[in-house]
Amino acid sequence: MPVRKVSRANTDDKSERRLIRRRKFAFASIFAFLTANFFMTLRFFFPRTLFEPKTSFKVGYPTDFGFGVDTRFQQKYRIWVVRNAEGIFVISAICTHLGCTPDWVESEQKFKCPCHGSGYDSEGRNFEGPAPRPMDRAHVELAPDGQILVDVSRIYKCPPGAPCEFREDGSYLPV
Ligand code: FES
Structure with missing residues (x-):
């Protein structure tokens, strides 16, 4: 029946969009994780240093x-x-x-x-x-x-x- 076909197409479309959203979220999470790690590694090379006043x-x-x-x-x-x-x-x-x-x-x-x-x-x-x-x-x-x-x-x-x-x-x- 044509009505059923439309409904099924709608469902496929929705799940496709949901899948795309999940993928985007996963990529964003991975990107955020890698960025945070990059800055933490970078910070390692610039340690906090206390500059004592001259004696x-x-x-x-x-x-x-x-x-x-x-x-x-x-x-x-x-x-x-x-x-x-x-x-x-x-x-x-x-x-x-x-x-x-x-x-x-x-x-x-x-x-x-x-x-x-x-x-x-x-x-x-x-x-x-x-x-x-x-x-x-x-x-x-x-x-x-x-x-x-x-x-x-x-x-x-x-x-x-x-x-x-x-x-x-x-x-x-x-x-
Ligand atoms: S610190 Fe106590 S009198 Fe100066």
Whole structure:
């Protein structure tokens, strides 16, 4: 019967379309899988790398520093450059209690730690709060071009009851 033929043709047509859809879906899935794998393989050749900040750097000439605390390098290198009657030294801006960064309070001539209230004088010596010792100092020397070269990987400490390293060669510049 002609009616039946049309109906059968319709059914064939539908299943053909369904088959095509399934094929497209399968191809799309395979393509997505291969693309993801390609990018994962590519990522392998570009590993995440941590770029540590430099530990040794120049901060300028001794004549660039007047008496007192210079905070210009706090943000970039987490240090303060201090000049007193004896010379120039560099304080590591790390609180010796739990490692916060103290603030230099010019009006009170002291460093004050915002975390638990430790206070340090202008040379970084602790006098209030829970800090157990003065802030550490970084190695300083004059580079061949006459600039001050700081190396924060070489640290001088002054713990209570132990020899203080603040007079050692390299802990300050006698300029
Ligand atoms: S970290 Fe500075 S007082 Fe605690």
